[in-house]
Amino acid sequence: MSNPINIGLMGLGTVGSGVWELLEGNNSEVGAAKFLQIKKVLIQDITKNREVDVGREVLTTDPRELIEDRELDIIVELIGGITPARDYIMQAFQESKDVVTANKNLIARYGDKLLQKADEHNVNLLFSASAGGGIPVISALEDKLAGDNIRQISGILNGTTNYILTRMKEGLEFAQALEQAQELGYAESDPNGDISGQDSAYKLAILSSLAFGLWIDWQKIQVQGITDISSLDIKVADKLGYSCKLLCQADKTGGNLSLSVQPAMIPKNQALAGIENEENAIQIKGEYTGDVFLAGPGAGSLPTAGSVISDIIKIVECAGDRYKSVNFFAGGGPKSLNLLAGGRQKPVNPGQQQKIYKKTAGSDVSVEDNDLDRSICFSCSDYYLRISAEGREFSRQNLEEFIRQQQLEIKLFKDDFIKDDFEQKDFFVLIARTVGRGEAKKFCEKIRQNENLTLESVYPVRRENKED
Ligand SMILES: NC(=O)c1ccc[n+]([C@@H]2O[C@H](COP(=O)([O-])OP(=O)(O)OC[C@H]3O[C@@H](n4cnc5c(N)ncnc54)[C@H](OP(=O)(O)O)[C@@H]3O)[C@@H](O)[C@H]2O)c1
Numbered sequence: 422m423s424n425p426i427n428i429g430l431m432g433l434g435t436v437g438s439g440v441w442e443l444l445e446g447n448n449s450e451v452g453a454a455k456f457l458q459i460k461k462v463l464i465q466d467i468t469k470n471r472e473v474d475v476g477r478e479v480l481t482t483d484p485r486e487l488i489e490d491r492e493l494d495i496i497v498e499l500i501g502g503i504t505p506a507r508d509y510i511m512q513a514f515q516e517s518k519d520v521v522t523a524n525k526n527l528i529a530r531y532g533d534k535l536l537q538k539a540d541e542h543n544v545n546l547l548f549s550a551s552a553g554g555g556i557p558v559i560s561a562l563e564d565k566l567a568g569d570n571i572r573q574i575s576g577i578l579n580g581t582t583n584y585i586l587t588r589m590k591e592g593l594e595f596a597q598a599l600e601q602a603q604e605l606g607y608a609e610s611d612p613n614g615d616i617s618g619q620d621s622a623y624k625l626a627i628l629s630s631l632a633f634g635l636w637i638d639w640q641k642i643q644v645q646g647i648t649d650i651s652s653l654d655i656k657v658a659d660k661l662g663y664s665c666k667l668l669c670q671a672d673k674t675g676g677n678l679s680l681s682v683q684p685a686m687i688p689k690n691q692a693l694a695g696i697e698n699e700e701n702a703i704q705i706k707g708e709y710t711g712d713v714f715l716a717g718p719g720a721g722s723l724p725t726a727g728s729v730i731s732d733i734i735k736i737v738e739c740a741g742d743r744y745k746s747v748n749f750f751a752g753g754g755p756k757s758l759n760l761l762a763g764g765r766q767k768p769v770n771p772g773q774q775q776k777i778y779k780k781t782a783g784s785d786v787s788v789e790d791n792d793l794d795r796s797i798c799f800s801c802s803d804y805y806l807r808i809s810a811e812g813r814e815f816s817r818q819n820l821e822e823f824i825r826q827q828q829l830e831i832k833l834f835k836d837d838f839i840k841d842d843f844e845q846k847d848f849f850v851l852i853a854r855t856v857g858r859g860e861a862k863k864f865c866e867k868i869r870q871n872e873n874l875t876l877e878s879v880y881p882v883r884r885e886n887k888e889d
Contacts, residue, residue, distance in 0.1 A: 425455075425456050425457060425458040426456055426457050426458065426494050426495065426733075426737055427458055427460045427490075427492050427493045427494050427495075428444075428457055428458065428459045428460065428493065428494070428495050428496075428497055428733065429459075429460060429461045429462075429463070429487030429488075429490065429493040429495070429496045429497070429518075430459050430461070430462045430463070430497050430499065431462075431463040431484070431487065431496060431497065431498045431499060431500050431506075431509060432463065432464070432498070432499030432500035432501065433462050433464050433471060433473070433475065433480075433499075434499065434500075434501075435721075435722045435725075436499045436523055436550070436722060436725045436726055436729065437462070437497075437499040437500075438471070438472045438473045438722060439721075439722035439723045439725060439726030439727075439729075440459070440497060440499065440726040440729050440730065441459060441462070441473045441475060442473055442722075442723065442726070443723065443726050443727065443730055444457050444458075444459055444730065445458075445459055445473075445475075446473065451730060456737075457730070457733060457737075459479070460479070460490070460492065460493060461479060461481055461486055461487050461490065461493065462475055462479050462480050462481070463481055463482070463483075463484055463486075463487055463500070464480055464481075464482060465482060465500075466482075467480060467482055484505070484509050484512075487509075487513075488509060488512045488513050488516055488518070489516060491516075493518060494518065494519065495518060495519045495520070495521060495733055495736060495737075496509070496510070496513040496518050496519070496520045496521075497520075497521045497522070497729060497733070498510055498513075498520060498521070498522040498523075498524060499522070499523055499524075499729070500524075501524055501526065502524075502526060502527070503526065503527055503530065503531070506522070506524055506527055507527055507531060507535070510522065510527075510535060510546070511535075511538060513544075514538050514539055514541075514542040514544050514546075515542060517542060517543070517544055518544060519544050519545040519546075519547075519736045520539070520544070520545070520546050520547075521546075521547050521548070521729055521732040521733055521736070522546070522547075522548050522550075522551065523548065523550035523551050523725055523728070523729055524548070524551060525548075525551040525552060525620070525623040525624055525627060526623055528548045528551045528623075528627055529551075529622070529623035529624075529626045529627055529639040530623075530639065532548070532627065532630065532636065533636035545736050547732035547735060547736060548627070548732070549728045549729075549731060549732045550725045550726075550728035550729045550732070551623075551624070551627055552578065552623075552624035552625075552627040552628050553578070553624070553628075553701060553703060553715075553719055553728075554580075554701065554717075554718055554719040554720040554721060554724050554725045554728065555717055555718040555719070555720075555721065555723075555724025555725055555727055555728055556701060556702075556703065556715050556716070556717045556718070556719060557715065557728070557731075558628060558703045558705075558715050559627075559628070559631060560731070561705070561713065561715065562628065562631045562632050562705070563631060566632075566705060566707055566710060566713065568709075569707035569708060569709050569710045570707065570708040570709070571632040571633060571673065571705060571706070571707050571708075572672070572673055572706045572707065572708055573670070573671065573672050573673065573704075573705070573706040574625070574628055574629060574632055574669075574670070574671045574703065574704070574705050574706075575668060575669065575670045575671075575693065575703070575704050575706075575883070576625075576628075576668075576669050576670075576693070576701065576702055576703035576704060577666050577667065577668065577669070577693060577696050577700075577701055577702050577703075577719075578620075578621045578624040578625060578628075578669045578701055578703070578719060579615055579618075579620050579621045579624075579667060579701070579719070580607060580698075580699035580700065580701055580718075580719045580720050580721075581602055581607050581608045581609075581612060581615040581616070581620075581699070582615055582616060582618075582621070582646075582647050582667040583666065583667065583696065583697070583698065583699060583700065583701070584598075584602045584605075584607045584608075584698050584699045585598040585599055585602055585608075585616070585647060586598075586647065586650070586655065586665055586666060586667065586684075587697045587698050588601060588602075589650070589652045589655045589665075590652075590655050590656065590659050590664070590665070592652065592656075593652065594652050595647070595648065595650065595651075595652070599612060599616070607699050616646050616647055616648050617644070617646040617648070618644040618645060618646040618647070618667060618682045618683070619644065619646075621644075621667060621669050621682045622639050622642045622644045622669075622682045623639055624669065625639075625642060625669040625670075625671060625680060625682055626638070626639035626642060626680075628671070628703070629671040629678070629680060632671070632705070633671070633673055633678055637678075637680070641680065642680040642681065642682055643680065643681040643682070643683065644681075644682045644683070645682065645683040645684065646667070647667055647684055650665065650684055650878075651878065653807075654805075654807060654878050654880070657807065657850050658686045658805060658880075661805075661850065661852070662688060662689050663686035663687060663688055663689065663694070663805065663882065664686070664687050664689055664693075664694035664695075665684055665685070665686055665687075665880070666684070666685060666687050666693060666694070666696070667682065667683070667684055667685075668681075668682070668683060668684070668685035668687065668693070668881075668883060669681075669682045670682075670685075670883075683880075683881065684880055685880055685881045685882065685883050686805045686880050686881070686882045686883070687882075687883045688882070688883070688885075691883065691885055692704065692714050692716075693883070696716060699718070699719070699720070699721075700716060700717065700718065700719070701716065701717065701718070701719025701720075702714065702715065702716035702717075703715050703716075802854060802855050802861075802884065803852060803853070803854050803855075803881065803882035803883075803884055804852070804853050804854075804855065804861050804864075804879055804880065804881055804882060805850065805851075805852055805878075805879065805880045805881075805882050806850065806851055806852075806853060806864075806865075806868075806876065806878070806879050807848055807849075807850045807876075807877040807878045807879075808848065808849055808850075808851070808868060808874055808875065808876055808877060809848040809849075809874070809875045809877055810848075810849070810873055810874055810875075811873060811875070820851070823867075823871075824864075827863075827864075827867045829855075829860055829863060829864050829867065830855065830860050831853050831854065831855050831860055831861075831864055832853070832854045848877060852882060861879075865879055
């Protein structure tokens with residue numbers, strides 16, 4: 422049998438423990454476990470009780486014991502955050518080590534620079550677990566869909582917010598739903614990164630970078646979190662046939678890319694509307710492939726660990742003679758690896774993970790500026806609006822009259838004055854379709870200017886096809 426591939430694992434928290442469990446745990450059935458060996462584990466608190474049974478001699482608090490160990494082939498970075506994770510990765514490159522990470526924060530902010538460094542040192546950086554957790558969306562983008570012209574990515578990329586929105590539909594208020602998510606371990610003690618939409622924006626930036634072939638600055642994404650959503654809107658939308666989701670969307674139209682993360686109403690006949698609890702899903706629209714839909718666990722110890730291990734296997738499969746005699750027995754039968762003869766070459770990342778940073782400069786795609794009203798997604802044309810009319814009876818006729826007077830290009834295609842179904846009697850909800858670009862923003866402004874009307878909330882409604 423060949424020598425094992427030696428791995429230095431940085432971090433033994435949720436994901437790190439999962440990687441340990443899958444590769445070193447007593448019941449590990451991962452075929453690759455025979456050939457992958459975790460030699461050292463970096464943690465910060467040596468006295469902490471661990472979920473997994475790792476020998477004291479394997480643990481260290483000194484990163485040099487991993488980075489400078491010549492017997493280690495691959496560093497797996499699972500400590501999270503920017504510093505010191507970024508420094509450790511850079512140092513690992515200098516020591517000619519390949520790196521696998523799940524760190525979406527780091528990749529979204531510095532992915533292009535890190536990839537460039539990896540390239541300069543002729544090593545690999547893979548980050549499949551950084552977006553989608555256990556869902557193989559990055560491998561789909563860089564392998565099976567690599568030949569397509571991706572038009573749109575849309576998805577639910579954060580399990581915490583999806584869990585909260587699911588509970589709110591059942592009647593909980595935001596704060597109660599968040600508390601429940603924290604109790605069950607779906608939300609961190611500081612949930613801000615999730616509920617503000619930032620975590621989703623990191624993931625959308627990473628997926629869009631791979632899909633559209635240029636490194637995307639996550640700060641160009643229009644982001645709105647879920648903190649201001651009222652459970653009333655969620656329940657009303659449910660009644661009208663929509664599910665409220667924190668929707669991540671990237672649309673490519675010609676040479677323009679528009680990117681947004683925001684709560685949106687999704688018609689229940691669309692697959693994304695059915696994604697409940699902590700589940701994640703991604704829909705990719707390719708010019709040739711059509712729609713591809715992937716759903717599953719977007720986070721969690723073992724699903725994410727599985728994705729990390731698949732990156733390790735990919736490196737071993739493709740990277741030069743260092744790993745030459747390895748054979749995996751993954752799945753049911755033997756899987757002989759496509760190993761390259763000759764010196765240590767680096768064809769790994771046959772997809773874009775390594776390549777896109779180079780394309781950025783010369784790319785013919787540009788990201789649209791994020792200067793529009795943040796509550797209004799400019800790639801949508803249908804909107805859910807909840808309006809209250811203090812002490813006044815309001816009807817469809819009044820509203821149509823109002824729209825005519827204001828000369829707005831807006832059609833009310835679903836007017837649901839369903840206030841009677843709810844305790845509050847002083848609001849009405851409508852679904853409006855805007856014709857011209859910017860009309861929704863104008864419509865909202867006109868409502869805000871009208872002293873009898875209050876715009877309580879506005880959310881985009883996701884349309885699958887323009888013809889709907
Ligand atoms: N959790 C998920 O489901 C999930 C899913 C996808 C991606 N990710 C990403 O995976 C990464 C790890 O997430 P996690 O949830 O596993 O984190 P976590 O549970 O907080 O674990 C972090 C681990 O890193 C160690 N650590 C932190 N700072 C360190 C430092 N300066 N030096 C040495 N060790 C340090 C901690 O050591 P101690 O144990 O000694 O404190 C701990 O073992 C993050 O980038 C996260 O975004 C997580």
